[in-house]
Amino acid sequence: MKANIVFEMAKDGGCSCYMLEEVPDFGLLGYGNTPQEAKADMLQAYEEIKELLIAEGKSPAELEFVYHYDMKSFFEYFDFLNVSKVAERAGINPSLMRKYTSGVANAGEGQYLKLQKAIHSIAHELATANF
Structure with missing residues (x-):
């Protein structure tokens, strides 16, 4: 369940x-x-x-x-992710993203969807990476 x-x-x-x-x-x-x-x-x-x-x-x-x-708990939990780099990948202004993650500003649903798409893309790239 x-x-x-x-x-x-x-x-x-x-x-x-x-x-x-x-x-x-x-x-x-x-x-x-x-x-x-x-x-x-x-x-x-x-x-x-x-x-x-x-x-x-x-x-x-x-x-x-x-x-x-x-956003704040996500980047706290996955603290190895660079907030600014993830923001760039998601098409979100890095300065604005830092405001979201610090709790100064609140993101709307559209921003969350952009972030989710970028995170899923990163996860896919990591899952297919080999050494």
Whole structure:
């Protein structure tokens, strides 16, 4: 069963992630100083809930997580990506992209679609690269 997980960076610099769907027995949330910490917190809760359900004689659902990021949490999580270079590839002004990732400005749906297309292109190039 697919579970959509949304990451959001807070104004205080912390991060949270939560499950969009309602799945019986699972109401997953995660918190941390970084998206990595929030994800680890949520996955730990998932494993603990599964253990409790098994102890109760239940068969917990196996969830396949699909992660959704806002721009700030995306570039925080994938901190090895150069924001300006990704912006150029997406056809977004690098200065504007830095404002998006710092939380100074908010991107519209069109900008997110450009970014998603560029990220998928990068992922494809990486997947087909060989040494």
